[in-house]
Amino acid sequence: MKRPTIADIARRAGVSKGAVSYALNGQPGVSEATRKRILSIAEEIGFNANSAARALSGARARAVGLTLCRPARILGIEPWFMGLISGFEAELGARSYALTLQVVATPEQEVEVYRRWWGERRIDGVIVTDIRENDIRIPVLLQLQLPAVVIGGPGDTGPIAQIWSDDAGAITEAVRYLVALGHHKIARVSGVPGLLHTQNRTKAFENVCAALGLDNAITIPADYTGEEGSRATRRLLIGGDRPTAIIYDNDVMAVAGLAVAQEMGLSVPGDLSIVAWDDSPLCSLVHPPLTALSRDISAYGAQAALELLNAIDGRTVGNVEAGRVHLTPRGSTAPPR
Amino acid sequence: MKRPTIADIARRAGVSKGAVSYALNGQPGVSEATRKRILSIAEEIGFNANSAARALSGARARAVGLTLCRPARILGIEPWFMGLISGFEAELGARSYALTLQVVATPEQEVEVYRRWWGERRIDGVIVTDIRENDIRIPVLLQLQLPAVVIGGPGDTGPIAQIWSDDAGAITEAVRYLVALGHHKIARVSGVPGLLHTQNRTKAFENVCAALGLDNAITIPADYTGEEGSRATRRLLIGGDRPTAIIYDNDVMAVAGLAVAQEMGLSVPGDLSIVAWDDSPLCSLVHPPLTALSRDISAYGAQAALELLNAIDGRTVGNVEAGRVHLTPRGSTAPPR
DNA sequence: CCGCATCACTGAACCGGGTAAGTTGGGGGA
DNA sequence: TCCCCCAACTTACCCGGTTCAGTGATGCGG
Structure with a gap:
């Protein structure tokens, strides 16, 4: 089957290619009557502009890129990315x-992918996730003048806009809630320590614990996987001075922590309260359902995409707070026995 | 920053654009010495061919498309798709x-996306998942002559190749295993009934149960979500003639089923054995860890991509079995009390 | 020494849409 | 009546690779 082109439309409408182009793009240069005729012919023959031709003549590629830099095994299980993507x-x-996806293993490969995409003119901009302190991707994006938005922060990304959510406020709320329930020994199992938002959360956690006079508030670093979540939980629970509540940096580790507690014969929430960061169906799936710090990840992703499109269109984009976090109490938290 | 083009290389090498093109693509028409010189210049200035220009001049777009047709909330939690994607x-x-992704709500929208991609010449082929009986996408793909591979089957997809795994054999193995443990009342909670692989599994389940003389082997249709999994499990467990083992069509529903059993005070595996289809970290995360029908989803995806690339290159591709399924026994299965 | 094949390369057309510059035809004002 | 202006087009070239028909140089056999 042959693809229709603007030349086909032009022939049928009895006008030139140029007129068709003006008509289709809503630009002046054709009469209203001609425009309507051309649009109806385009509709009729099922015309779609060849994206390559469009991209080639200096216009947009009409595609944005996303690189995912986590091992496949964890990518699969974390609802976070898919939520973001659907947003x-x-x-x-x-x-x-269009959204173009690339799974990579290291930040260095991400940089390579950015360079290649840029060279190939394949995309108009990129969405950057898992931002680190002094992230090596930022200077490259600036050098290439590739429009971008960063998901996460706040942190230093120069002129590149960040879409962030109030992690500090959220963790403060969670700790206050646990303290209100009567907990004094609260621990936290964090995500990858190199990531900016992990650092922000850790700082906020330490601040609020200090402010509330909780002295043995410890953060154990993990990596978002269930295995590390289990390991960290075991380490916390076998110690003499066992915490009565644990906050996990994602849902997967929280579920793993719950399983460890059950396996050790501890009752949740009787002996141990659990709070998960990022609510997902996973949290309401297990027994007891997990208290979680919820945010609308899809909306967060939508906001990021919108800002990136703005950046691509040359509008300057400031940092935006999106995905308001709130505590959703469920069965996994209660006053300590 | 200006993107280097073949014209830049040509100027620096003192040859014509055509010669550069031949050299870069490994085609005859240039001497070995010139080819080397051109390649080293390309390397030096960081040349990447403009994908739009390439696609425009009749060559490939060097991209394949994937549409995901499930509600966002379940896409997120199911490890299956991310595993596939990383494969x-x-x-x-x-x-x-490149991999171009599009999340849609209905099969009709998928067809639309295929047509648009084809019209835009944005992709060279598509990977089709969640195949149904008499799937409306197949005739469209044939009409557009868009290279494609179908993930799932076996079923009737005409000349379009299928990458399938032996679901019938797997479910037979699971049932035989449960029967060997001493179970007689085995139920199954299935995925979306319209999908071809669900029908294949249901047929195989009924066959093996009949062959082994299990009379009340019932399949309750669900939709892969945790909510439906819980609902189906409750329906099964409150009945008078309660099954002693349940096989779930995915890991999410199995985890939900486990939570329901715990919530009803049933012990797993004492009162109820649970088998999950598709092993993921989720299965080993919960307590007790779930016995699962495992396959290497990533390898499955890799195989599918490979076959699609073959199809794009015009090599005929037959149906391929990939992702050999095997039973991984864990703590959720035991002889009934 | 000539004719022919082969090699290494050049020049130009082409893909399909975008767009600046040029060309009509008709209306309005002086 | 003439002139100017503007809307409504057309023409032609651009983007950056790919490809095909040519071209000049070289080698080789007779």
């Missing part, structure tokens, strides 16, 4: 922008 | 093919 799609799809 | 990437990335 992107909501905005991108509406403007028929 | 695709392994093969695609190696050939610097």
